[in-house]
Amino acid sequence: MGNASILxxxxxxxxxxxxxxxxxxxxxxxxxxxxxxxxxxxxxxxADDSGVELQLAETDGETSFEMGSGWDHLALGVDDVDATVERIDHRGV
Known part of the structure; x- marks a missing residue:
């Protein structure tokens, strides 16, 4: 199983x-x-000095978010995209 890192x-x-x-x-x-x-x-x-990066998607002033809708996605980096997709495909992802 390959390693993943948070992008x-x-x-x-x-x-x-x-x-x-x-x-x-x-x-x-x-x-x-x-x-x-x-x-x-x-x-x-x-980004900070250690490489942690946040993407801020502007919502044109929209301030009312339901629980869980204030964030959009978490980006992960993997060594082999095809192998990772094959490994997780049966898990409902």
């Missing part, structure tokens, strides 16, 4: 500027950003 976690945020300022208080710095091809969502990344 980043994506959080939905109403105000990316305020969120970036919040994470800067913990030693994170804005590292890069991109806007989705449909132009609807801008994603900002902040």
């Amino acid at each position: 980043h976690m994506c959080l939905n945020v109403a105000d990316a500027t305020a969120s970036i300022a919040f994470y800067e208080q913990f030693g994170f710095e804005e590292s890069w950003q991109f806007t989705t091809p449909d132009g609807e969502t801008t994603n900002y990344y902040v």
Whole structure:
């Protein structure tokens, strides 16, 4: 079984500027950003010195999230994508 590492976690945020300022208080710095091809969502990344990275997906001011909807995804890195998919496919993923 191969090893997996956490690449980043994506959080939905109403105000990316305020969120970036919040994470800067913990030693994170804005590292890069991109806007989705449909132009609807801008994603900002902040990273710390150890390589921990958070993706902040701006929600155009939406502040009301149900339990569990404030985050979008957890990105994992694996050595072999095909082997990993084959290994977890039968587990309902």
